[in-house]
Each structure stands twice: as structure tokens, then as C-alpha cells.
Amino acid sequence: MNKRFAKPQVLVLGGNFAGLGAAQKIRDYAGDACDITVIDRKGYLDFIPNIPLEVFEGRDPAVTMHMNLVEVLAKDDIAFKQAEITGIDIAARTVWMRPSERPGAPEYTMSYDYVVIALGVRLAYDDIEGFAEYGHTVSDAFHANRMIDYLKHDYQGGPIVVGSDRFEQGHKGRPDWLPTALAACEGPPVEVSLSLAHWLEENGKGGAKDITIFTPAELIAEDAGEKVVGQLLDAAGAMGFGYVNKVEGIKRLTKDTIEFTDGRSLPAEMKVIFPNWKPHDFLKGLPVSDEVGFIITDMRMRNPDHPEVFACGDAAAITVPKLGAIGHQECDVVGRQIAGDLGKLSSAEANKEWHPEVVCIGDMGGGKAFYIHANSWFGGDIQELRMGKIPYMQKVAYKELFFRNHGRVPGWGVPLAEWSAENLIRA
Numbered sequence: 001m002n003k004r005f006a007k008p009q010v011l012v013l014g015g016n017f018a019g020l021g022a023a024q025k026i027r028d029y030a031g032d033a034c035d036i037t038v039i040d041r042k043g044y045l046d047f048i049p050n051i052p053l054e055v056f057e058g059r060d061p062a063v064t065m066h067m068n069l070v071e072v073l074a075k076d077d078i079a080f081k082q083a084e085i086t087g088i089d090i091a092a093r094t095v096w097m098r099p100s101e102r103p104g105a106p107e108y109t110m111s112y113d114y115v116v117i118a119l120g121v122r123l124a125y126d127d128i129e130g131f132a133e134y135g136h137t138v139s140d141a142f143h144a145n146r147m148i149d150y151l152k153h154d155y156q157g158g159p160i161v162v163g164s165d166r167f168e169q170g171h172k173g174r175p176d177w178l179p180t181a182l183a184a185c186e187g188p189p190v191e192v193s194l195s196l197a198h199w200l201e202e203n204g205k206g207g208a209k210d211i212t213i214f215t216p217a218e219l220i221a222e223d224a225g226e227k228v229v230g231q232l233l234d235a236a237g238a239m240g241f242g243y244v245n246k247v248e249g250i251k252r253l254t255k256d257t258i259e260f261t262d263g264r265s266l267p268a269e270m271k272v273i274f275p276n277w278k279p280h281d282f283l284k285g286l287p288v289s290d291e292v293g294f295i296i297t298d299m300r301m302r303n304p305d306h307p308e309v310f311a312c313g314d315a316a317a318i319t320v321p322k323l324g325a326i327g328h329q330e331c332d333v334v335g336r337q338i339a340g341d342l343g344k345l346s347s348a349e350a351n352k353e354w355h356p357e358v359v360c361i362g363d364m365g366g367g368k369a370f371y372i373h374a375n376s377w378f379g380g381d382i383q384e385l386r387m388g389k390i391p392y393m394q395k396v397a398y399k400e401l402f403f404r405n406h407g408r409v410p411g412w413g414v415p416l417a418e419w420s421a422e423n424l425i426r427a
Contacts, residue, residue, distance in 0.1 A: 008034045010338065011095055011110060013085050014118035015040030015069050016048075018313025018327040020407045022116045025335025027076045033342040037079040037110070038069075041100045045069050045407065046140065049324055050399050052192050053363040055144040056199045062141035072406040083108075085119060087282045090306055114338055117295050117311040121184075121277040121322065128165060128275060130253030135273045138192055147272070151199070157206055158269025161258050162193045163214035165276045166249030170290030170317055173304075177379055182217040184277040184314075184322040187372070189213060190221055190232065191362030192272055193241060198365025212242030212266055214258075216249055223321045223358050225376035225383035232370070232385065277314060277322055290317050299354055301333045310334050321377070325359035328409075357382070361395045369395050 012023045015038045023038050047065040054061040073080045086107055087096035093112050099105040123139055125131045136147040164183040190213070197208040213220060213236065219229045220243070233243060247260040250273065259265040279293030288303040288311075290296050295311035296303055297318055303309040312334050313319060313327035333354050340350025357380075360372040369392035373384040402409060 005035065007032075008113040008342065009111065010034050010036045010114045010116065011112040012036065012038045012116045012118060013088075013095065014038075014120055014313070014315070015042070015073075015080070016045055016118075016120060016313075017324055018118035018120070018315070018331060019116070020045055020069065020072070021328055021331030022118055022310075022312050022334045023073065023078050024076060024408060025331045026116075026338050027078060027335075029335040029339030030342050030344045031339075032077075033344055034114075034338070035079070036077075037081060038073055039081045039083050039085060039095070039097055039110075040069065041082065041084045043068065043070050043080070043082050045072075047399060047402070048139065049361075050363075050395065051141065051144050052138045052188070052195055053395065055138065055148045056195045056363070056365060060141070061144055065141065067403055067407070075406060081110075085280075085282070088115070088117075088286060090287050090309065093308065112308075114308050114310065114341075116334055117283070117309065117315050118313045118327075119280055119283075119315045121314045122280055124165075124276045124278045125273070128250055128253065128273065131273060131275075134253040134255055135271050137273055137275075138188070139274070150270070151203075151205070155205060155270060157210070158256075159267045160196070160206075160211045160270040160272065161214055161266050161268040162189050162196070162211060162272040163220075163244075163247075164189055164216060164274040166216045166261075167276055168278070168292055169320060170292040170294050172290040173296035173317060174290070175299075175318070178318065178320060179377060181223065181320045183215060183220075183222075184274075184320075186215060186217075186221040186223075186274075186321070187323070187360040187362050188274055189215070189272075190370075191364075193236070194370070195363045195365040196272070197239065197241070202365075207240065208236070209240035212244060212268075214244040214247050214260075214266070216247055218246055220245065221372075223323075223374070223377040224360070224372045224385070225374045227376075227383040228372055228374055228385045235387070279315065283315070299333075300337050300351065301330050302337060310337070321358065323358060323360065326356055329354060329356060355380075361391050361398070363392065363395065368392050 012019050044066040051061045070080045083097035083099045094109050098107050138144040167184040193213050200206040249261040251259040251261045253271050257265045258268045284293035288309050294317035297311050301310050312330035314322045336350045339345040356378050358374045362370050371386040371391035375382045
């Protein structure tokens with residue numbers, strides 16, 4: 001432990017879902033046995049999963065989807081520093097950061113006894129030729145508002161494509177049971193396609209027949225399992241959606257087309273794109289990173305060679321698909337591990353087995369949503385799909401519960417959602 005401090009110092013890098021969740025779980029399990037500091041470049045949490053729903057229902061997600069992070073952390077005696085992380089020295093147990101409240105600040109350092117890397121990823125839109133001129137997306141409030149403005153004022157009723165660029169997943173340190181994903185997360189393309197079709201119909205500008213969904217993989221949303229994907233594709237086909245698979249990746253966007261690296265192209269007035277998800281540049285080449293920069297961990301979210309280094313959420317190599325529900329599960333693992341080290345949990349409690357599962361709720365428009373619960377990607381036998389009003393109510397209620405409880409979702413929240421979706425809706 002650093003002799004300057006009376007307690008072990010825990011630095012959590014990143015303050016969105018994984019960072020906030022990890023900090024809160026460490027406090028829950030470890031109590032006052034450590035000091036916790038969260039570092040993030042912004043002072044708010046961005047509730048990304050509900051951005052498409054908000055913008056298609058006529059609300060500005062910059063107003064409705066931001067939660068004050070500083071106040072939330074202070075309630076649990078967790079310190080916050082608004083700064084951009086610029087580097088990590090693993091050997092020296094030091095983090096480099098640059099304050100981001102105002103331009104022109106120098107770099108500073110902080111030392112740690114434990115570090116939790118929960119920085120998410122860099123969405124590589126800037127790697128896609130033509131995206132700035134011809135692409136749209138919904139991954140943040142800026143882009144979602146830009147897209148809805150285009151739909152309202154500029155869209156001429158031409159063909160629309162929705163899909164993902166190729167995901168570059170590392171191999172170093174990857175467990176044998178974790179498959180290779182060709183797209184980082186394909187719940188959002190499915191969600192946006194369905195809700196966009198409804199919006200077009202409601203506004204007299206077209207519908208599902210105008211939208212083609214594409215994927216670099218053999219199956220879109222392959223982590224949901226073949227049974228679930230088959231049901232989704234049958235439903236989408238009946239609605240009139242087009243579907244193109246195995247496009248390998250995006251070559252470029254032009255005014256009227258999207259071109260793929262396999263040589264194919266599709267006519268497209270509007271291109272709604274989800275990019276490759278890349279680690280932040282300063283993570284590449286670290287002794288705890290794989291060859292592309294994701295942080296290598298075991299199933300306890302610790303780096304095998306540097307057990308004081310944890311990762312959770314999208315920054316962790318083991319998080320595939322890059323899904324919020326998996327990050328939420330990982331936060332609990334991190335909290336238990338650090339609490340066990342500090343003598344606040346028994347070995348049995350600290351090392352409680354984690355069994356990752358895919359849980360996804362996506363808006364369909366018109367007060368309906370789809371619910372997916374699966375673990376077949378990880379070798380299990382669960383593949384559940386439900387569609388209707390109950391999943392929509394769950395999606396809205398989860399956000400409200402999250403905000404009202406300052407990021408803390410009761411332990412019964414997810415199990416209740418699973419039970420109600422799978423038992424109150426007929427397959």
C-alpha cells in the first residue's frame with residue numbers, strides 16, 4: 001500500500017456504466033476499507049441504451065439521458081476527478097491524466113494500489129471513409145439528434161441501410177471458450193431498424209420495405225443464438241426488411257451507396273452505421289493488453305500477471321459481445337474480488353462463480369420492444385426471445401429506476417425483468 005495514504009487507493013478509470021457500477025460495487029462490498037476515486041473526462045453518465053428510443057419518440061437525449069456523475073459518486077464517499085486519462089504505467093502503478101474542465105491543463109499523475117480500467121472504447125467512425133459526409137448513427141446525443149434532423153428535413157424516401165462495420169477482436173490471452181465476434185454488438189442495429197421503420201410509417205415517409213439490415217457475420221446478433229436469430233429474421237422478413245450477411249466490413253460510404261470490402265455494394269440514401277469498437281490508443285502495448293489494446297483478464301476480471309489491475313465493461317478483452325448487461329455482471333465480480341483482498345468478504349463470497357449471459361431489450365417503436373436472454377454464445381442452452389409491450393415497459397422502467405436510484409439497480413431488478421418477460425409473454 002502507498003505509504004502516503006492510510007487506506008488502499010482504488011482508481012476507477014471511466015465513469016459510465018462499467019466505471020460507476022464498479023465503484024459502487026467496491027464500496028458496497030468493501031465498505032470503508034479503501035479510498036475510491038473515479039476519473040472521467042466528463043461529469044455526467046450517458047445512458048446510451050435508450051438514446052434511439054428517446055430520439056424516435058421526439059425527446060432530446062442530451063436532456064433526458066444524462067445523469068450527474070459527481071453528485072451520485074459523492075453519496076457513496078467516492079471521489080471524482082474530471083480528467084482525460086493519457087497513460088498508465090503498470091510497473092509504477094501510476095495513472096497519467098490531463099484535467100478536462102478547461103483547455104490548456106498540464107498532465108498530472110496519481111498512484112494506485114488497485115486500478116479498474118473501465119474506459120469503454122473508441123468508436124472508430126473516423127476510420128470509415130465518407131462517414132462524416134454521408135453517415136448517420138445513434139451512439140450519442142449529438143449523432144442521434146443529427147440523424148433525426150436529417151430524417152425530418154432532408155430524407156427523400158430512398159433506400160436505407162443499417163448495420164455494423166467489422167470488429168477487430170484480439171487473440172492474445174483469449175480463453176478457448178470465447179468465440180470470435182465479427183461485430184462488437186448487434187442489438188443496436190436490430191433495434192434501430194425496427195424503431196426506424198415504425199417512425200417512417202408514422203411520419204408517412206416509408207417503412208420496413210425501405211430498410212436493408214447488413215452484418216459482417218454469418219448471422220446478425222449471433223451472440224443471441226441461432227434459434228433467436230432465426231425468429232428475428234423470420235419476423236423482419238415478414239415485415240419487409242431486406243437482409244445481407246457476410247459483407248466482411250465497410251469500404252466506404254458515398255452519397256448514394258455503401259460499399260463493402262467483399263466487393264458488394266448497396267444503394268443507400270441513408271446509411272445508419274455502427275463502427276468498429278477500438279481500445280483507446282494509450283492502452284495498446286501495455287503488459288496487461290492484448291495485441292489490439294483490450295485488457296486481458298481472467299473470469300475474476302483480474303489480469304493474470306498483474307492482479308492489482310482489473311478491467312470491466314467494453315475495455316475488457318473478455319467482454320464479447322460489448323454489451324451493457326455483461327459489463328454490469330462484471331462490476332459485481334470486481335467489487336467482490338477487491339473486497340476479498342481487503343478482508344471484507346470470505347474467499348467463497350469473493351470468488352463466487354460468474355456465468356456470463358446476454359440480456360438485451362431493444363425498442364421496436366409503437367410502445368413495443370424485443371427482449372433477448374441467451375447464454376448459448378458461452379456454451380449454455382438458454383435462447384429466449386419475446387416481443388411486445390412488456391419489454392418496452394421494462395426498458396423504460398429500467399432507465400427510470402437507474403436514475404432514481406443514482407445508478408444502483410436493486411438485486412431483484414434483473415431477475416424480475418427476466419421472469420416477467422419470459423413468463424408473462426407467450427412465446
